[in-house]
Amino acid sequence: MLKFSVVISTIDRANSLKTLLKALEHQSYQLFEVIVVVGPTNDNTLDTLKEYEGRICLIRCPVANLSMSRNLGLCAAAGDIVAYIDDDAIPCRNWLMQLNYIFTTHPHIAATGGSVYLIHPLQPMVQHNLGLFTFSGKQYDVRRSWLEHLPIEGEGEFWTMRMMGTNMAYRRDVLLSVGGFDELYEWVYDDIEIALRLSAAGFLVRPVREARVYHVPASNRNRKIYTFIVKWWINTKAATYLTTVYFLFFKSSFRNIKKYIQFIVGSHIKLYINLYKQKQISLSYLFGSMFYELQALTVGIYKALQKKLFRSIPTPIKGETRSFKQFMNQSSYTQPSIDPIKGSRADVCLVEQPLRIVLLSYNYPPKRYDGVSISTNILAKGLFALGHTVHVVTHGEQQLIQYYDGAYVHFVPYELKRYAPLRHLPIIHHRLNYSHAVHEYLTRLVLNDGIQIVDTPLWLFDGFVTALSRALPVVVRPVTANKQISEIIGDRSYEQYLLGELERQLLLNATIIAANSNATKKALYDVYNLDKDSDIENYYFGIEPAAQEQTRPFPYHAPPETLTVLYVGRLEKRKGIQDLFAAIPLVLRQVRNVQFVIVGPDNSINDGFMNQTGMDYPTYFARHYPECRPYVRFLGEIVGDKLNALYQNCDLFVAPSLYESFGLIYIEAMNFAKPVIGCRAGGVPEIVNDGVTGRLVDPNSPKQLAEAIVSLLRSPRLLYEYGMAGRQRLLDYFTHIHMAQGLERIYRRVLGQMKTN
Amino acid sequence: MTQRITVEDVLKLIEFELAQQSLSQDNIAEAIQRLHKFQTYWYSEILNKGRAPKIENVVHALFNANQTMLMLIQTMNIKFEATQLELARLKQFIASRIVGDQGENRGEGNELNLSDISYIKDSLNSINQSLLNVNPSYNLDIQMRYSSFPIIGALLNRLRIAFHRLVYFYISKHINNQNSINEIYKRQIQELVYLNLEYMNRLQALAKKVEELTKKENK
Numbered sequence: 012m013l014k015f016s017v018v019i020s021t022i023d024r025a026n027s028l029k030t031l032l033k034a035l036e037h038q039s040y041q042l043f044e045v046i047v048v049v050g051p052t053n054d055n056t057l058d059t060l061k062e063y064e065g066r067i068c069l070i071r072c073p074v075a076n077l078s079m080s081r082n083l084g085l086c087a088a089a090g091d092i093v094a095y096i097d098d099d100a101i102p103c104r105n106w107l108m109q110l111n112y113i114f115t116t117h118p119h120i121a122a123t124g125g126s127v128y129l130i131h132p133l134q135p136m137v138q139h140n141l142g143l144f145t146f147s148g149k150q151y152d153v154r155r156s157w158l159e160h161l162p163i164e165g166e167g168e169f170w171t172m173r174m175m176g177t178n179m180a181y182r183r184d185v186l187l188s189v190g191g192f193d194e195l196y197e198w199v200y201d202d203i204e205i206a207l208r209l210s211a212a213g214f215l216v217r218p219v220r221e222a223r224v225y226h227v228p229a230s231n232r233n234r235k236i237y238t239f240i241v242k243w244w245i246n247t248k249a250a251t252y253l254t255t256v257y258f259l260f261f262k263s264s265f266r267n268i269k270k271y272i273q274f275i276v277g278s279h280i281k282l283y284i285n286l287y288k289q290k291q292i293s294l295s296y297l298f299g300s301m302f303y304e305l306q307a308l309t310v311g312i313y314k315a316l317q318k319k320l321f322r323s324i325p326t327p328i329k330g331e332t333r334s335f336k337q338f339m340n341q342s343s344y345t346q347p348s349i350d351p352i353k354g355s356r357a358d359v360c361l362v363e364q365p366l367r368i369v370l371l372s373y374n375y376p377p378k379r380y381d382g383v384s385i386s387t388n389i390l391a392k393g394l395f396a397l398g399h400t401v402h403v404v405t406h407g408e409q410q411l412i413q414y415y416d417g418a419y420v421h422f423v424p425y426e427l428k429r430y431a432p433l434r435h436l437p438i439i440h441h442r443l444n445y446s447h448a449v450h451e452y453l454t455r456l457v458l459n460d461g462i463q464i465v466d467t468p469l470w471l472f473d474g475f476v477t478a479l480s481r482a483l484p485v486v487v488r489p490v491t492a493n494k495q496i497s498e499i500i501g502d503r504s505y506e507q508y509l510l511g512e513l514e515r516q517l518l519l520n521a522t523i524i525a526a527n528s529n530a531t532k533k534a535l536y537d538v539y540n541l542d543k544d545s546d547i548e549n550y551y552f553g554i555e556p557a558a559q560e561q562t563r564p565f566p567y568h569a570p571p572e573t574l575t576v577l578y579v580g581r582l583e584k585r586k587g588i589q590d591l592f593a594a595i596p597l598v599l600r601q602v603r604n605v606q607f608v609i610v611g612p613d614n615s616i617n618d619g620f621m622n623q624t625g626m627d628y629p630t631y632f633a634r635h636y637p638e639c640r641p642y643v644r645f646l647g648e649i650v651g652d653k654l655n656a657l658y659q660n661c662d663l664f665v666a667p668s669l670y671e672s673f674g675l676i677y678i679e680a681m682n683f684a685k686p687v688i689g690c691r692a693g694g695v696p697e698i699v700n701d702g703v704t705g706r707l708v709d710p711n712s713p714k715q716l717a718e719a720i721v722s723l724l725r726s727p728r729l730l731y732e733y734g735m736a737g738r739q740r741l742l743d744y745f746t747h748i749h750m751a752q753g754l755e756r757i758y759r760r761v762l763g764q765m766k767t768n
Numbered sequence: 769m770t771q772r773i774t775v776e777d778v779l780k781l782i783e784f785e786l787a788q789q790s791l792s793q794d795n796i797a798e799a800i801q802r803l804h805k806f807q808t809y810w811y812s813e814i815l816n817k818g819r820a821p822k823i824e825n826v827v828h829a830l831f832n833a834n835q836t837m838l839m840l841i842q843t844m845n846i847k848f849e850a851t852q853l854e855l856a857r858l859k860q861f862i863a864s865r866i867v868g869d870q871g872e873n874r875g876e877g878n879e880l881n882l883s884d885i886s887y888i889k890d891s892l893n894s895i896n897q898s899l900l901n902v903n904p905s906y907n908l909d910i911q912m913r914y915s916s917f918p919i920i921g922a923l924l925n926r927l928r929i930a931f932h933r934l935v936y937f938y939i940s941k942h943i944n945n946q947n948s949i950n951e952i953y954k955r956q957i958q959e960l961v962y963l964n965l966e967y968m969n970r971l972q973a974l975a976k977k978v979e980e981l982t983k984k985e986n987k
Contacts, residue, residue: 116853117846117849119846120846170835170839217842217846429785430781430785432773432777432781433773433778433781436773439778443778443781443782447782447785450786475782476782476785476786479779479783479786480786509773509775509778513775513778516779
């Protein structure tokens with residue numbers, strides 16, 4: 012096994028460095044040491060490192076020069092491989108494992124490095140993926156693989172593959188033999204130049220896709236992050252020097268080099284002028300920058316000529332002899348997962364190793380909301396709070412990774428390039444193609460992040476292909492599924508039937524089924540004809556409790572003049588919207604100071620209502636109950652804080668669903684201390700305690716519904732008491748932590764069983 | 769009458785797609801395809817009637833194609849070596865399992881020679897040598913203007929044609945040289961692809977054997 016020396020160069024980024032060191036404790040490959048090279052720092056970096064005394068090798072670099080810092084790390088390295096990572100990056104769990112695999116199985120490779128993903132929610136992108144560069148300074152878009160834009164164009168030149176400085180590894184002896192990094196490159200181009208030099212010296216430089224690093228760029232002395240305010244002249248000096256040196260030594264085309272330098276300087280000057288026009292920089296800064304640009308250009312060319320004149324070809328450097336100091340210790344294995352952006356982690360003391368879980372959800376907040384995506388988002392937060400590493404795989408237009416709400420969110424695009432025989436069944440065709448794309452992506456996540464278990468909702472069956480492949484244990488979380496919905500809305504199409512059957516197959520191929528209520532468990536037996544001995548475990552959904560001051564119990568001492576009844580859910584038959592419509596006039600006959608607020612998208616097309624009546628739900632209501640219209644407001648789809656405000660400001664929550672596997676909406680209302688009314692159907696009775704936290708009525712019974720609404724609206728005391736009892740019930744049983752604990756138990760059981768087998 | 773697709777059909781399709789996926793895990797095949805298109809494009813550019821491309825552009829295109837092929841060969845070679853190692857590892861594993869099994873079906877006689885890949889390296893070296901011998905700095909304009917000057921014009925034209933023929937002679941030599949390099953590249957890529965496939969098949973067979981042995985052991 013190869014020994015690794017991880018070298019981190021840092022200046023004034025104590026927080027980022029701390030996050031990186033915490034993240035390194037999660038590496039699956041243990042045979043590595045950490046060398047931190049600290050430049051002339053002004054912040055508390057050195058204090059931060061005291062915590063790691065005895066575990067890391069600390070070196071001071073007298074000047075702010077990245078190449079010099081890298082060389083100091085190289086000389087001090089006691090490992091066979093020197094791996095460089097930026098202080099504002101986080102490696103994937105198998106980073107060193109993958110690098111070790113590459114160096115072990117490919118003895119000719121002298122240098123390698125994996126992809127780099129920018130994961131900040133403000134600017135997610137693939138930052139580097141198999142880069143390609145030439146010594147005349149030309150490069151293809153390093154965010155795409157070089158294999159994607161072959162054959163290379165332009166004037167036949169010496170193209171070479173390159174890594175990004177954030178994520179690169181070298182055989183130590185090779186790097187020493189070529190003289191390490193050229194210290195004229197103070198900040199940029201060091202990674203490019205070394206790749207060119209190694210290739211020119213006959214070594215194999217081969218970046219790879221795996222061994223990912225997640226980058227969260229922070230500001231430094233040379234750049235203000237997420238702006239264009241950067242000391243571009245450092246770039247100019249490096250680019251000029253690089254291209255001139257290689258022109259002089261390798262006799263590349265002078266015209267190309269001139270073109271490239273003109274482009275670099277020209278674009279920098281344009282940028283400064285634009286920044287000045289936008290009032291981001293002052294006039295003196297503008298002139299100063301231009302002066303520095305010209306100075307950098309001159310210095311770059313001068314240094315290159317000097318190099319040629321004195322034939323100062325890099326000579327081998329000698330490394331120090333130091334003993335290898337392993338970074339990992341006993342406590343490393345039970346460290347909770349870390350948020351790479353905030354640097355925070357769960358305040359828990361773990362006994363067992365944290366899990367690495369993938370949650371699948373085709374839709375995911377904040378871009379797309381639905382019941383499944385919201386519950387997945389809440390679960391991710393809960394699992395992170397318990398110390399686990401969570402990855403969410405969702406659909407996106409392009410492949411990106413972001414980190415928020417305690418999870419790495421991977422956006423996976425898909426094309427309709429598979430399952431051609433199913434084209435005439437468009438829903439199935441799309442879903443299977445997406446499921447296959449997810450499966451391919453999961454195989455990459457196994458390689459990089461060592462994921463252990465996949466959790467998929469039954470809805471849209473994202474994890475179908477993975478479950479069938481048996482590549483990973485798959486936990487299926489059934490919610491109200493297609494088969495139930497098609498029965499409720501009476502859709503007898505063949506595609507709906509087939510969807511139901513495929514759902515059944517997913518359940519049969521699941522490693523375990525995690526049902527969110529007893530009702531779901533029962534429905535699984537009834538609807539999908541599962542065997543009684545099928546492995547189904549129970550857990551309860553939960554939500555993040557609102558702060559106490561955000562709750563709005565009913566002010567029974569001073570009731571409002573107009574009472575508000577809130578409905579949240581899609582406008583469709585299954586959600587009981589027609590029953591609510593029928594109940595509204597009955598309520599208004601007895602209580603006049605009431606308004607109904609109906610929130611949710613109209614689903615009349617999909618549930619067949621439009622076909623039957625030729626109208627959508629709001630139009631239907633307006634036509635059939637014109638006298639009630641002034642009392643009812645249809646707000647359409649509302650999510651996030653606006654929805655929370657509606658929950659806060661209502662006095663009673665009503666959702667007469669004909670079936671809910673669980674009913675997240677009820678606990679959302681209970682969160683703000685609101686009484687609720689639901690039906691005795693599905694999992695609702697497990698949430699709503701009839702006569703304690705609200706009322707339950709029979710499904711398809713508008714009369715009962717109206718009576719329950721009237722009885723509560725007429726009793727301010729009950730509105731208050733039911734609301735408060737609901738809030739307490741939520742805190743006792745239905746928080747995101749309860750939900751995560753329930754599923755953690757299931758995941759651990761599955762993994763334990765696999766280990767035993 | 770068309771037959772309805774059943775659940776079993778869908779499951780079979782998924783199984784098929786999963787099997788396909790194991791064969792095309794990267795886009796090297798696609799890159800080769802793109803290279804092929806590129807070559808065809810330049811071929812037609814050179815031979816088409818109308819304004820011919822500049823000789824400089826042709827040389828650049830040839831070099832880029834060579835560079836691309838070199839990188840593809842390198843990539844394939846790396847994959848090939850990894851497959852070899854995996855094969856050797858599996859072979860060792862199986863050998864250790866069947867030592868007590870009267871050594872049946874070891875199939876050593878028809879194995880490919882794993883250690884001898886020197887010919888690929890030799891070929892790569894010869895390509896590098898050939899590349900070094902080609903001077904990329906041609907800067908020749910092959911377009912010719914005919915002189916209509918009385919008496920001397922005809923002589924001038926003759927001289928010009930002679931000179932151009934001379935240039936063409938070297939160009940065609942150069943192109944021939946490039947073509948031979950391309951041929952070697954192509955052969956090597958094909959060879960590597962073939963060997964990789966062959967090894968993949970053998971790996972699958974060995975993996976199957978391991979599975980059988982494990983089952984046997986469990987019994």
